[in-house]
Amino acid sequence: MNIRRYESRYRPGRSLGLLGQLLNEPDFDNLLNSSLSGGREPDAITDWLPAVDIKEEADRFLVKADLPGVEPDKIEVTADDGVLTIQGSRDAETQEENADYKRYERVTGKFLRRFTLPDTANTEAIEARTKHGVLEVSIPKQAKLAARRIDVAAT
Numbered sequence: 001m002n003i004r005r006y007e008s009r010y011r012p013g014r015s016l017g018l019l020g021q022l023l024n025e026p027d028f029d030n031l032l033n034s035s036l037s038g039g040r041e042p043d044a045i046t047d048w049l050p051a052v053d054i055k056e057e058a059d060r061f062l063v064k065a066d067l068p069g070v071e072p073d074k075i076e077v078t079a080d081d082g083v084l085t086i087q088g089s090r091d092a093e094t095q096e097e098n099a100d101y102k103r104y105e106r107v108t109g110k111f112l113r114r115f116t117l118p119d120t121a122n123t124e125a126i127e128a129r130t131k132h133g134v135l136e137v138s139i140p141k142q143a144k145l146a147a148r149r150i151d152v153a154a155t
Helices: 018-023 026-036
Strands: 052-056 060-066 075-080 083-090 109-116 127-131 134-140
Touching (some): 060 083
Antiparallel strands (some): 075 083
16 A cells, blocks of 8 residues: 655745745755754654753753654654763554545654753752653752862972
């Protein structure tokens, strides 16, 4: 069975002549999609980018990622060298043999997001959980080391 993927985006520039052509160019779309995804676009090892919210609270940083349909055992969260990595995959559902799909927009495959952690992040105490298709990664803060004055001795 061959499933067609239909483009759901409204394209108001179709009747705007040259500007409309520019707005409808795939490269222009890629530039917009790249800037909307934090400058990162899917590459050879990713098929899609989950949307994320990052929030700083008094005692922690909170990262929420939309991962509907992704089983918790398919999600890997790591913190290494000051970088938080969220990666995994969403498996494709088996298609009915005689199903007549009119629209198929849900993306499947591998995903990957990376974030640079601040110096105050306590990477040893990071916790992650999923609830209703949303991954929550809680990154506790640790006390920032205060600058220390060092006396210079004369010799």
